[in-house]
Amino acid sequence: MTSYDVMPATELYQPVNIEDATALAARLGRKGWLLGGGQDTYGWLKDRAKRPDAFIDLTGIDVLKGIRSLPDGGVEIGSMTTITEVAQNPLINEKFTLLSAAAKTVASPQIRNMGTLGGNLCQDTRCWYYRRGLNCYRAGGNICYADSPEGMNREHALFGASRCVAVTPSDTAPALVALEATMLITSASGSRQVAAEDFFVGPATDILNMTALQADEILVSVRIPRKWADATFYHEKVADRNVWDFALVSLCAAFKEDAGQITDARLVAGGVDCVPHRLREVEQAIIGQPRNETTGEAVKVRATSAATTLNYNQFKVPLMQNLVLRALRG
Amino acid sequence: MSTRLSRRRFIKSVIASGVAASATSGWYSAAQANRPAGTTERLISLNINGRTRRVDVLPQETLASTLRYKLGMTGTKIGCNRGECGACTVLIDDVTHYSCSMLTHSVRGRSVTTVEGLQAADGTLHPIQQAFIDELAPQCGYCTPGQIMAAVALLKDNPKPTRDEVRVGLSGNLCRCGAYDHYLSAVLRASGQST
Numbered sequence: 001m002t003s004y005d006v007m008p009a010t011e012l013y014q015p016v017n018i019e020d021a022t023a024l025a026a027r028l029g030r031k032g033w034l035l036g037g038g039q040d041t042y043g044w045l046k047d048r049a050k051r052p053d054a055f056i057d058l059t060g061i062d063v064l065k066g067i068r069s070l071p072d073g074g075v076e077i078g079s080m081t082t083i084t085e086v087a088q089n090p091l092i093n094e095k096f097t098l099l100s101a102a103a104k105t106v107a108s109p110q111i112r113n114m115g116t117l118g119g120n121l122c123q124d125t126r127c128w129y130y131r132r133g134l135n136c137y138r139a140g141g142n143i144c145y146a147d148s149p150e151g152m153n154r155e156h157a158l159f160g161a162s163r164c165v166a167v168t169p170s171d172t173a174p175a176l177v178a179l180e181a182t183m184l185i186t187s188a189s190g191s192r193q194v195a196a197e198d199f200f201v202g203p204a205t206d207i208l209n210m211t212a213l214q215a216d217e218i219l220v221s222v223r224i225p226r227k228w229a230d231a232t233f234y235h236e237k238v239a240d241r242n243v244w245d246f247a248l249v250s251l252c253a254a255f256k257e258d259a260g261q262i263t264d265a266r267l268v269a270g271g272v273d274c275v276p277h278r279l280r281e282v283e284q285a286i287i288g289q290p291r292n293e294t295t296g297e298a299v300k301v302r303a304t305s306a307a308t309t310l311n312y313n314q315f316k317v318p319l320m321q322n323l324v325l326r327a328l329r330g
Numbered sequence: 331m332s333t334r335l336s337r338r339r340f341i342k343s344v345i346a347s348g349v350a351a352s353a354t355s356g357w358y359s360a361a362q363a364n365r366p367a368g369t370t371e372r373l374i375s376l377n378i379n380g381r382t383r384r385v386d387v388l389p390q391e392t393l394a395s396t397l398r399y400k401l402g403m404t405g406t407k408i409g410c411n412r413g414e415c416g417a418c419t420v421l422i423d424d425v426t427h428y429s430c431s432m433l434t435h436s437v438r439g440r441s442v443t444t445v446e447g448l449q450a451a452d453g454t455l456h457p458i459q460q461a462f463i464d465e466l467a468p469q470c471g472y473c474t475p476g477q478i479m480a481a482v483a484l485l486k487d488n489p490k491p492t493r494d495e496v497r498v499g500l501s502g503n504l505c506r507c508g509a510y511d512h513y514l515s516a517v518l519r520a521s522g523q524s525t
């Protein structure tokens with residue numbers, strides 16, 4: 001398939017207030033393309049795999065930028081805040097290092113300088129068959145190239161597959177699910193809030209979209225409640241290279257401990273499911289246990305008890321188990 | 331063509347005439363005709379290396395294309411054109427960006443620095459450029475402008491980095507020749523530290 005250096009003719013709107021942006025999004029619907037830093041956008045157009053009529057550049061809208069503390073002790077992050085800012089922000093580094101640690105592992109320094117948190121959360125899957133513009137299920141067709149006898153599916157899902165076996169590419173999404181964040185969404189017809197866990201959707205719910213956003217909706221900000229501010233965190237991302245490569249498996253964990261026992265925990269994996277994958281069985285099994293190697297050895301298999309492997313991704317099973325062990329070892 | 335005309339010159343003039351021709355070509359004017367009213371102004375002013383440049387920019391044009399093919403500033407390289415190599419790295423308000431993966435229209439009102447903008451008015455090279463030469467850092471040189479821009483941004487932020495900090499600072503720039511270690515030494519030398 002041909003790939004081009006230049007993008008095809010596309011309109012560009014650069015609104016400076018949110019009302020103009022939502023009006024444009026409502027008018028253009030799926031023919032419009034919201035633009036953050038564009039790092040998950042231009043490749044689609046250069047490859048002619050997706051062809052919006054117009055970009056709606058959200059980066060000129062000041063209210064979508066910045067990080068502020070909330071009265072309850074949580075933080076709110078505007079969707080157009082860059083990933084570098086998220087990684088370096090003192091508030092986040094003080095209370096929610098799980099998110100800053102995850103943000104530091106996104107792509108490369110330059111991509112973090114340009115890419116936004118909103119774009120990182122709303123980015124599309126990296127399945128290369130789909131990326132190359134093949135007419136697979138996710139593109140509206142009726143075949144999955146990855147889950148076929150010859151399919152190259154080393155990077156694909158262990159959980160939650162339904163015709164499509166693609167995984168979430170976002171490094172920040174599992175951290176926000178672990179921290180029980182809420183997404184603030186707006187459109188010309190009103191605003192709503194969605195829990196991070198419900199914001200990401202798998203193929204059984206909607207095979208064409210990775211998030212609960214409608215075509216006319218804009219992600220305004222992400223709110224992280226105080227709840228996990230004093231927890232201890234563990235983050236690890238395993239990828240082929242430390243720069244640029246997406247997670248083969250990543251793990252974001254938050255633990256609350258009291259008198260040497262775990263009282264509450266959230267463990268969320270990236271790269272193994274179409275959505276950030278919560279390890280509920282592990283979470284339940286470790287309540288009341290000490291956070292140590294023995295607990296880790298005892299519960300790690302529960303991380304993958306529901307896994308369905310494909311031809312080339314079996315390695316993700318021991319990888320996930322070992323990440324759980326390391327998270328519990330602390 | 332005169333045999334004394336260097337290849338670089340020749341490429342430049344072809345590029346320049348290419349711009350003139352494309353202004354009336356079907357592709358260019360068709361893109362113009364398709365534009366609904368009220369959207370982005372095409373003739374814009376950019377601040378590049380401290381100078382104001384007026385340039386006609388398509389809505390979907392990337393900064394790397396504008397620099398190279400509209401302004402003839404070929405110091406900025408295009409390697410992958412997909413945000414995966416760093417050859418096209420430029421500074422926007424002193425922060426590194428991949429110019430292949432950003433719209434030129436998004437840098438209006440901001441200051442763009444390319445490798446051409448580093449040397450002093452009298453032609454003296456920037457200390458980082460000089461250190462790259464002194465350390466014989468580049469091999470083929472294709473990734474070098476991008477590496478230099480990443481190094482400039484790094485030393486502005488952190489004038490005395492450790493070798494590991496340089497490694498992180500330059501981690502968004504691939505080198506197919508594998509000259510990484512030489513680049514690290516050159517950046518340390520530029521920062522006044524022995525290597």
Ligand SMILES: Cc1cc2nc3c(=O)[nH]c(=O)nc-3n(C[C@H](O)[C@H](O)[C@H](O)COP(=O)(O)OP(=O)(O)OC[C@H]3O[C@@H](n4cnc5c(N)ncnc54)[C@H](O)[C@@H]3O)c2cc1C
Nearest residue numbers: 036037038039040041107115116118119120122170171219
């Ligand atoms: C070479 C390369 C390597 C990468 N490696 C990683 C990696 O290791 N980890 C990782 O997590 N990511 C990685 N990425 C992805 C990159 O981090 C994301 O693409 C980037 O963060 C997206 O941010 P953006 O603002 O540039 O997104 P954009 O491209 O601007 O937007 C992405 C998508 O989100 C939508 N969108 C953006 N903002 C909003 C909003 N406010 N409301 C609703 N929809 C919105 C857009 O319409 C678009 O569909 C990589 C990308 C590249 C090119």
Ligand code: SF4
Nearest residue numbers: 127130136144164165
């Ligand atoms: S995994 Fe999903 S995105 Fe990839 S080819 Fe199959 S249906 Fe398409």
Ligand code: FES
Nearest residue numbers: 409410411416430
């Ligand atoms: S050319 Fe821009 S990153 Fe490779």
Ligand code: FES
Nearest residue numbers: 469471505506507
């Ligand atoms: S010197 Fe050849 S690519 Fe870096």
